[in-house]
Amino acid sequence: MTDLTRRMIIVGNWKMFTDREDGPVLAAELVHLVDDLGLDIDLVVCPPFTGLHAVSEGLNGSCIALGGQNMHWSTEGAYTGEVSPRMLLTSGCRYVILGHSERRTYFGETNEMVNRKVRSALTAGLTPIMCIGETLAEREAGETEAVVATQVEEGVQGLDADGVEKMVLAYEPIWAIGTGQVATPAQANAVHHHIRHVLTGLFGRDTASILRIQYGGSVKPDNAAALFSESEIDGALVGGASLDASSFIAIARAVLGRS
Numbered sequence: 643m644t645d646l647t648r649r650m651i652i653v654g655n656w657k658m659f660t661d662r663e664d665g666p667v668l669a670a671e672l673v674h675l676v677d678d679l680g681l682d683i684d685l686v687v688c689p690p691f692t693g694l695h696a697v698s699e700g701l702n703g704s705c706i707a708l709g710g711q712n713m714h715w716s717t718e719g720a721y722t723g724e725v726s727p728r729m730l731l732t733s734g735c736r737y738v739i740l741g742h743s744e745r746r747t748y749f750g751e752t753n754e755m756v757n758r759k760v761r762s763a764l765t766a767g768l769t770p771i772m773c774i775g776e777t778l779a780e781r782e783a784g785e786t787e788a789v790v791a792t793q794v795e796e797g798v799q800g801l802d803a804d805g806v807e808k809m810v811l812a813y814e815p816i817w818a819i820g821t822g823q824v825a826t827p828a829q830a831n832a833v834h835h836h837i838r839h840v841l842t843g844l845f846g847r848d849t850a851s852i853l854r855i856q857y858g859g860s861v862k863p864d865n866a867a868a869l870f871s872e873s874e875i876d877g878a879l880v881g882g883a884s885l886d887a888s889s890f891i892a893i894a895r896a897v898l899g900r901s
C-alpha cells in the first residue's frame with residue numbers, strides 16, 4: 643500500500659545544459675504544460691547557476707519551484723568559483739541538490755563535505771536534496787546496503803529529527819545515471835526500504851516515515867509509473883528527460899498512476 647501522506651516530489655536536474663537562450667525557453671514550455679496538470683505534487687527544476695535568475699523570472703507565478711545543483715557551506719568568503727546558500731535563496735531557489743554522484747566522483751565531495759552542505763542549507767532555509775547511491779562494482783559485491791547506510795549516516799550527522807524531516811533524499815544508483823539502465827522498481831524500493839530502516843534506527847519511525855526518498859537514474863516517461871507505484875518511492879530526480887518539457891511533465895503525470 644502506498645503511503646499517501648508523503649507528498650511526491652519530481653525534480654529536474656538540468657546539469658551543465660541550457661544557456662541564457664534555451665533555459666528560459668524550456669522554463670516557458672514547462673509553465674505552459676503544467677498549467678492544466680492539477681497535480682498535488684512538488685515540481686522543481688535545477689538549472690545551472692547562470693540560468694537561475696532568468697528561469698526564476700520565467701517560473702514566477704507557476705507551481706514549479708527552483709533549485710540549485712550545488713553550493714558551498716559557508717555564508718560568504720574567499721572561495722573562488724563557489725556559490726553560497728544565500729546567493730541561491732536570493733536567486734529564487736527553495737531547493738538545492740547536494741552530493742550528486744557527479745560532484746562526488748569528479749569533484750571529490752566526501753560524505754563529510756556533503757554533511758556540512760546539508761546542515762548549512764537547512765540553516766539557510768533551503769531544502770537539501772541529498773544524493774546517495776552505489777557504484778556497479780559495489781552492487782555486484784553485495785555492498786549496496788552498507789554503502790548507502792554509511793552515506794546516510796554520515797550525511798545526516800549532527801541533524802535533529804526536525805532537520806531530517808525537512809530534507810529530501812535521492813537514491814541514485816550510479817550505474818543507472820545517464821546509462822538508460824534503470825533500476826527495477828523492486829530493486830529501488832528495496833534500497834529505499836533499507837534507507838528508511840537506517841533512519842528509523844537514528845531518528846525513530848515517525849521521522850523516517852516523513853522524509854521523502856526520490857529515485858534517480860534513467861527515469862523516463864515509460865518507466866516512471868512503475869517506479870511510482872512502489873510504496874517507498876516518493877518521486878524522482880530526473881536528468882536527461884528533464885531537458886525535454888513534454889518528457890518531464892509526462893513523468894510528473896505518471897504520479898497519477900499511483901494507487
Ligand code: PGA
Pocket residue numbers: 655814818819820821822858859860861879880881882883
Ligand atoms: P539521468 O540523471 O536521469 O539522466 O539518468 C539522473 C541524475 O543524475 O540525477
